[in-house]
Amino acid sequence: MSSESPLRVIFAAFLRSGLRARRTRLFILLGLVPALLMIAVRLLEGSGAVETGASGQFFSHLMLSLYFQLLIPVLALFFGSGVVNEELDNKTLVYLTSVPVRRRDVLLGKYLAAFLLAALLVAAGFLLSFLASALERLGDAGAWAELGLFLGTALLALLCYSALFTALGAFMKKSILLGLFFVFGWESVVQYFPGVTQKFTIVHWIKSLLPLPPGQNSFLVFQLQPSPPMQSVLTLLVLGALFLALAVFIFERKEYILSDNA
Amino acid sequence: MNPVLRAEKLCKWYGNILGISDITLEVGPGITGLLGPNGAGKSTFLKIAAGQLKPKLGSLALFGEPSWRNPGMFRRVGFCPENDSAYGEMSGADFVLLLARLHGFAGARAREAAGKALATVGLLESGGRAVKSYSFGMRQRLRLAASIVHEPELLLLDEPLRGVDPLWRIRIMELIKEYGRQGRAVIVSSHILPEIEAMTSEIVLIHQGKIFAKGDIHRIRGLIDRHPHQVSVRGPRPRQLAARLIDGDFVSGVEFAADGRGLTVRTGQRDRFFAELMRLAAEPGAGVEEITAPDDNLQAVFDYLIGK
Numbered sequence: 001m002s003s004e005s006p007l008r009v010i011f012a013a014f015l016r017s018g019l020r021a022r023r024t025r026l027f028i029l030l031g032l033v034p035a036l037l038m039i040a041v042r043l044l045e046g047s048g049a050v051e052t053g054a055s056g057q058f059f060s061h062l063m064l065s066l067y068f069q070l071l072i073p074v075l076a077l078f079f080g081s082g083v084v085n086e087e088l089d090n091k092t093l094v095y096l097t098s099v100p101v102r103r104r105d106v107l108l109g110k111y112l113a114a115f116l117l118a119a120l121l122v123a124a125g126f127l128l129s130f131l132a133s134a135l136e137r138l139g140d141a142g143a144w145a146e147l148g149l150f151l152g153t154a155l156l157a158l159l160c161y162s163a164l165f166t167a168l169g170a171f172m173k174k175s176i177l178l179g180l181f182f183v184f185g186w187e188s189v190v191q192y193f194p195g196v197t198q199k200f201t202i203v204h205w206i207k208s209l210l211p212l213p214p215g216q217n218s219f220l221v222f223q224l225q226p227s228p229p230m231q232s233v234l235t236l237l238v239l240g241a242l243f244l245a246l247a248v249f250i251f252e253r254k255e256y257i258l259s260d261n262a
Numbered sequence: 263m264n265p266v267l268r269a270e271k272l273c274k275w276y277g278n279i280l281g282i283s284d285i286t287l288e289v290g291p292g293i294t295g296l297l298g299p300n301g302a303g304k305s306t307f308l309k310i311a312a313g314q315l316k317p318k319l320g321s322l323a324l325f326g327e328p329s330w331r332n333p334g335m336f337r338r339v340g341f342c343p344e345n346d347s348a349y350g351e352m353s354g355a356d357f358v359l360l361l362a363r364l365h366g367f368a369g370a371r372a373r374e375a376a377g378k379a380l381a382t383v384g385l386l387e388s389g390g391r392a393v394k395s396y397s398f399g400m401r402q403r404l405r406l407a408a409s410i411v412h413e414p415e416l417l418l419l420d421e422p423l424r425g426v427d428p429l430w431r432i433r434i435m436e437l438i439k440e441y442g443r444q445g446r447a448v449i450v451s452s453h454i455l456p457e458i459e460a461m462t463s464e465i466v467l468i469h470q471g472k473i474f475a476k477g478d479i480h481r482i483r484g485l486i487d488r489h490p491h492q493v494s495v496r497g498p499r500p501r502q503l504a505a506r507l508i509d510g511d512f513v514s515g516v517e518f519a520a521d522g523r524g525l526t527v528r529t530g531q532r533d534r535f536f537a538e539l540m541r542l543a544a545e546p547g548a549g550v551e552e553i554t555a556p557d558d559n560l561q562a563v564f565d566y567l568i569g570k
């Protein structure tokens with residue numbers, strides 16, 4: 001009767017409704033904050049209030065601290081955990097589980113839509129920040145390579161974090177709190193532990209792919225003992241796949257009770 | 263003939279709270295009313311049937327197949343849940359079209375199926391609006407459209423008339439009856455007896471998680487009609503009205519309201535009492551302002567039937 005893949009149907013429908021959602025508009029505003037900061041630094045640089053070249057350094061700092069340690073995990077948390085949690089909160093899961101579609105297709109379709117939405121938000125913010133910082137270097141291939149590196153790493157980070165939080169959302173109803181604890185507790189602290197301990201964080205593998213920002217002997221980064229880039233890419237991909245497989249495993253088996261008025 | 267639904271010793275509880283207990287039931291084509299007060303276990307039963315909940319003990323099969331973790335079954339089954347839930351950002355048309363596509367319809371066929379389902383529930387014109395702008399009754403009709411978009415052989419409807427305006431209530435009841443006439447199976451739940459009575463004579467009474475009675479509604483109706491009812495009447499001349507009513511042997515007691523503007527009548531023969539009351543109320547100068555039946559709800563009837 002149909003040649004349409006249910007995964008694709010779900011992906012397209014939830015990407016469309018995600019683009020219209022109020023929450024997405026809120027995150028667009030949040031994603032613009034770094035770009036606005038970047039523009040502010042450029043203006044200060046132009047007026048001579050800060051030394052010339054400060055915007056280049058600021059761009060690297062901005063990417064590392066604001067995007068990779070804050071915005072990307074937080075976006076992944078809200079979009080990833082929302083894949084299942086939103087359906088439970090709105091009691092809409094029943095519509096997706098009373099159709100002849102495997103639950104894995106439902107979860108993967110929604111995950112891909114959430115990932116793409118978050119990726120678009122991050123990419124737009126990156127591009128704006130980059131344009132603001134490197135306006136006079138747009139012909140410089142090195143500047144574009146740097147943007148490519150940041151963007152590629154951001155996608156890997158989003159893939160991995162979103163998969164983790166999708167699994168968490170499939171496992172428990174109120175997963176945001178635990179997710180926030182993971183982002184601001186575990187990830188923020190353990191990444192600075194010496195030796196192999198820091199490898200138990202996702203952010204370690206992300207940072208290993210990024211150039212160390214100027215001032216690398218500062219307190220926040222002095223403990224980073226980067227892993228080889230290829231190993232980091234593979235680790236992030238494998239972790240993402242494992243978290244996603246776990247999410248599917250849970251979602252296919254778990255009984256979700258949508259009402260207490262049984 | 264194989265039953266459409268077969269439940270055997272079906273039990274479900276949520277922690278310490280009992281959902282349903284030891285339900286054994288077979289349902290065939292036609293309309294079956296699932297009647298019981300709020301919290302009786304109707305929704306739990308329908309959710310297990312719709313594969314949304316896993317039985318704790320016992321089994322439930324639709325068309326001979328278990329419903330839990332069996333998505334393929336939904337090609338033949340439609341489920342209209344009781345929750346007032348919706349994708350607020352989607353339009354009504356997009357929502358039904360999404361479900362049509364997930365049911366296996368593609369392209370023009372999907373649009374045609376979605377359009378037909380929306381037209382059936384009177385939402386074709388407002389289909390382009392976001393669901394969050396719909397009234398409660400419209401969302402209820404939208405859920406119904408979603409459950410019939412693939413024209414299932416078995417329709418599970420959990421309180422489908424809740425919040426629907428009187429006109430659409432009649433139309434939806436007619437739609438359900440049409441499904442029954444087509445030889446499909448419909449299981450429809452409600453806590454309102456007349457609603458079920460208007461759709462089918464085959465009912466299952468469910469109370470405190472158990473099947474209390476099953477069969478023809480007329481037999482159950484007989485039991486219910488012998489239940490001593492209380493009816494309150496408000497008006498300016500309650501004593502005159504009481505004097506007229508008390509002549510009938512169907513009245514077993516009368517009590518006047520403290521404010522002198524009402525009375526409560528006890529009767530063991532509901533239908534005869536109401537016939538007489540309506541006749542008196544229609545007389546010029548009767549002054550009957552309001553008639554209410556404080557214990558005429560399903561819980562009271564069930565309490566009576568189980569001998570509380």
